[in-house]
Amino acid sequence: MTALEDALWSYRTGLLPAGHPLTDALEELAGRPRGHVLPAVGLVDVRTGRAAPPRDLEVADGRILDRGPAPACAWYALPGLVDAHVHMSSAADLVGLLVYGVTAYRQMWGEPAHRYAAGVYRARHAVLPRPWVAGGVVDGPRSRVPAAVTVVDGPRAVRHVVNExxxxxxxxxxxxxxxxxxxxxxxxxxxxxxxxxxxxxxxERVPLTAALRGMWSTEHLYGVVPNVFRLPPAARWSALAGALDRREAQPGPLAELFAGRWVCPTLTAWRARTGERRYTRPSGAALRMAAGGRRRSWGAAAREALGTTEAVAAERGRLVDRLGHLTRLLAEGGARPLVGTDCGNPFVVAGPSFHKELAELSRAGLGLATVLTAATTGAQQALRLDDPGPAGLVLYRRLPAAVGDLARPDAVLVDGVLLDGADLDRLWALRLADAGLDAADWPRGELDAVVAGVPREREVTSAG
Structure with missing residues (x-):
């Protein structure tokens, strides 16, 4: 290869660089059998949170077959979890999803590297979560990031976007x-x-009724509130407060607009920008989890958080609480919520952040059934996985009674390959080592790194 060809190839394979320890581990796992027996599995009904009577299950080439009843549950299984809004930038991100039970994801800013990873998944050359990849972002001539998007200013540009x-x-x-x-x-x-x-x-230049009519899903509650991060930092949170004041004054009509529509609030990404310490702890260990190209923005966010007074951070946190309350009202009015994290943004770490989002939705008042559906079968519908494909299951030795019980699976079945607890521990250790950390810095199943002098607390949810 020429130097240019080598650079382009590296760009295409950027999520899975050849010879990287994480890439090697994921490729090695792909050589495992995709057929085995799972004894005495109680499948959890996401609509109720209750387990069905135990069955012996056979996995054949990644597909699940029922072999009949079993006397007592040895395992409890949920459908594979789905992060419906991510920005993958490394093999470490892919491993983070798997270790925390996420077996599929929706990549919301697609690049050649993401299509390459999708090809690797289809070819079964590595064990990966199943990808859904949106094309590069489409915006208008007034875009604030014109160099990073496809600008659409007429019919020819529209055809180009669809053709591409x-x-x-x-x-x-x-x-x-x-x-x-x-x-x-x-x-x-x-x-x-x-x-x-x-x-x-x-x-923002499209009426919300027209946007909801034309879009399969909307993200971040934009349209309900503006994209305040387009504004200067000093104006952001007051603009959010004003928008919430206006929307909360008429909750009924707003809920009617969203009835039957997919909505992905990414509350944990909102929360990470507040500077508060209740649910997000910007630490040195967390900062190391950023991929190389993201470290500058994560560092800037950390400096802003450290410079925010406790009172201001608490006020911002209350605004995110109100976004959660608005999400609950939309869901009660018939909107179809999704669990998405916007991971890749500052202090939103692939894997742990998914369970932070579950906790956010639970604290907002969404019931366990609504949250579980949003994280599993609902998300499969949103990704249009009419044929869910090779099996994805998240397995636990105990029946999860609340969303807080989901972050540390005892095994994960992904594309028919079974990853047991030892496999998950090894993958997480490799992911931490990639960031210059060890297992004591961030134990598997925890939602935050260990911070000296700060007690490790489980995130409180309304469900337990």
Whole structure:
């Protein structure tokens, strides 16, 4: 290869660089058998949280077959968890998802490396969570990040976006804040003709009714509140407070708009920006979990958090609590919530952050059945996995009674490969070593790194 070809190849394979210890571990696991017997499994009904009578299950080439009843439960199994909003940037991120029971994800800003990882998954050359990849972000001429998006300013650009998504095998199209209504409408119509869902930020120049009508899912509660992080830092939280004041004054009509619509609030990503310490602890160990290209933004976020007074941080935290309350109202009105983290953003770590999001939704008042559905079978529908494909299960020795019991699986079945507790411990140790940490710095199943002088506390949820 020439130097240019070598650089381009490295870019394409960036999530799974050849010879990296994590890549090697994931490739080694792919050589394992995909057929075995799981004895005495009680499948958990996500609608109730209760386990069915135990059955012996056979896994054949990754597919699950029922071999009949068993006398007593040895395992309790949930469908594989799905993180519905991620920004994967490394093999460490992929490992983090697996170790915490996430067997599928929705990549919301697709690049060649993500399509390469999808090919590796399909070819079974490595054990990976199942990917759904949106194409590169689509925005209007007024975009605040014009160098990083595809700018759509007319019919030819709309055709280009759809053609590119089809040519590169993307699963959907992500729109952003500044797309104009005319181009948005044309893009939605063109995408519908070829069966591609439109997801992402509800554009601020498109009426919310039109955005919800045309989009398969909306992210971050944008459209309900503005993308305040487009604003100067001093104006962000007051703008969020004003938007919440207006929306909370008329909850009924808003809930009606969202009825039947997928909504992914990413509350843990909102929370990570507040600077409060209740549920997110910006620590040196957590900072090391950032991939190389993200360390600058994570460091800036850490400095801002350290410079925020306790009173200001608490006030911001209460605004995120109100976002959670609004999420509950939308869900009660018929909206279909998803569990997404926006991991890759400052102090939102792939894997642990998923369970932080479960805790956020539970604290907001969503019941266990709603949260479990959003994390599993509902998410499979949102990703249009009509055929869920090779099996993904998260297995526990004890029946999970609350969302806080889900973060440390005893085994994970992914694409028919069974990862037991020892495998998960080894993968997590490799992931920590990649960040220059060891197991004592961040025990598997914990949602935060150990911080000296701060007691380790389980995140409180409304369910337990």
């Amino acid at each position: 998504a089809l040519a590169f095998g993307f699963d959907g199209i992500k729109v952003y804040d500044d797309l104009a209504e005319r181009e948005f409408t044309a893009l939605v119509q063109a995408a519908e003709r070829v069966g591609l869902p439109v997801v992402g930020h509800a554009p």
